[in-house]
Amino acid sequence: MSTKVKKMLFILSKATIENAYAAFVMANGARMEGIESEIFFTFFGLEAIQKKKLEHLHVATVGNPGMHIPTMIGGLPGMEALATKMMKKEMEKLDMPPIGEFLEILSDSGCKLWACKLAVDMFHLKEEDFIDELDGILTIGDFYNRANEEGCQLLFI
Amino acid sequence: MKKLIANKEIDVNEEGYLVEFSQWTKEIGECIAGECDIKMTEKHWEVVEYIHDKYQKEEPLSIRGIKKSGVINIKEFYNLFPGGPLKKSTLIAGIPKPKSCI
Numbered sequence: 001m002s003t004k005v006k007k008m009l010f011i012l013s014k015a016t017i018e019n020a021y022a023a024f025v026m027a028n029g030a031r032m033e034g035i036e037s038e039i040f041f042t043f044f045g046l047e048a049i050q051k052k053k054l055e056h057l058h059v060a061t062v063g064n065p066g067m068h069i070p071t072m073i074g075g076l077p078g079m080e081a082l083a084t085k086m087m088k089k090e091m092e093k094l095d096m097p098p099i100g101e102f103l104e105i106l107s108d109s110g111c112k113l114w115a116c117k118l119a120v121d122m123f124h125l126k127e128e129d130f131i132d133e134l135d136g137i138l139t140i141g142d143f144y145n146r147a148n149e150e151g152c153q154l155l156f157i
Numbered sequence: 158m159k160k161l162i163a164n165k166e167i168d169v170n171e172e173g174y175l176v177e178f179s180q181w182t183k184e185i186g187e188c189i190a191g192e193c194d195i196k197m198t199e200k201h202w203e204v205v206e207y208i209h210d211k212y213q214k215e216e217p218l219s220i221r222g223i224k225k226s227g228v229i230n231i232k233e234f235y236n237l238f239p240g241g242p243l244k245k246s247t248l249i250a251g252i253p254k255p256k257s258c259i
Contacts, residue, residue, distance in 0.1 A: 025258060025259060028220065028259060029258055029259075031235075032220065032241055032242070032243055032244070033241050033244070034239070034240035034241040034244075094259070095217070095219055095221055095222070095257075095259065096259055097221050097259075101221070101224075104224075105220055105221065105224060105231060108224075108230065108231035108232045108235075109220065109231055109232075109235060110232075110235055
């Protein structure tokens, strides 16, 4: 079966769990359809590929109208943790893998994982802070070069 | 609609998936694999067996399930069934295309 979309490139710039999953589900879905996929982690998106931080991503309870709770209540201590726990429970029911396992699946599926050089430098991170599956640290120019082909789409999350 | 596979008239949907699993035979699986440019090996059949097992138990298939299956790892799975492994392997195994997003 042929498809017009040949490659999907995702830029993940946020550290909220729902954004990370959006990128991961779409990148994995692409691979499952025979479409190439890559994820470029930049700014707070880098949290999702740091060994010490990736299992501690949270859903945002403040400034997130989709939560349908008053902002002041969303800001109370423990609210983010509670909402995150509930969300993870629902995801587990759907057999959604936790972040770390999802990254392994993506890497094994042939999805390339890149860290943004500028953001890595800005947060003073080192290669050893990242998961073993990371394919490398790229400049945005390097990343654009990877998009330089027909049937390629870029998506910013 | 009807499709002639391995000299038999088989009921398939518009994407080529078998409508009636009872019509499936190994020869039919082999023929469909050939149409996808896949040469079936022992490992391929092991995966097909695993898929049949899941189908009979009515357990949904997912890439995570493949990882945990103990039959094959994800890298191999992609190598054996290039261009969408769950889509291709279920097509060959004669069961409906998985509806899951993961």
